[in-house]
Amino acid sequence: MAYTYSLQAMKDLENEADIKQLVDTFYDHVNHDALLSPVFNEIAQVDWEHHLPVMYNFWSSVLFGTMAYKGQPFPKHLRLPVTGEHFDKWIALFKATVxxxxxxxxxxxxxxKAQSIARIFQMKMGLLPYV
Structure with missing residues (x-):
């Protein structure tokens, strides 16, 4: 007896609901990660109820040009004690989530875009040379 499998193709990021799903899933992974969770929850003491909608707006602006995000993300990250390892983990989790x-x-x-943002942040923080 032959088995047939139908692999349903995953859909692309298309709308705000997709952005919300991506952001919520990604930060759930961050919150369970031994390296990243302490940075967000203990050092930065992120208020997730406030942070997640900001991230929805950020990614909506980056991917769909909505201009919903108003702010400057880099200064908030500058004070954090992070290394290249933190950025590598962040990127790996983000890409795996996508x-x-x-x-x-x-x-x-x-x-x-996430890879590019991480690279720019690392260069500004002196973790990578400017090229």
């Missing part, structure tokens, strides 16, 4: 939930042009763009 890959687990979405597939397509916007999903790839989200991963590329």
């Amino acid at each position: 890959d687990a939930l979405f597939s397509g042009k916007k999903a790839e763009e989200a991963k590329q």
Whole structure:
């Protein structure tokens, strides 16, 4: 007897509901990560009820051009005691989250933008040389 499997293609990031799913899932992973959770919860003492909607707006602005995000993300990160290892873990979790939930042009763009943002932050923090 032959078995047939139907693999349902994952959809791309298309709307605000997708952004919310991505952000919520990603930060759930962050909150369970031994390296990143202390930075967010003990050092930065993130107020998740406030932070998550800001991140929805940030990623909506980055990926869909909504201009919903108003702010400057870098200064908030400058004071944190993070290393390249923290950025590597953040990127790995972000990319894994995108890959687990979405597939397509916007999903790839989200991963590329996250990688670029992390690189810029690391350069500004002196963790990577400017190139």
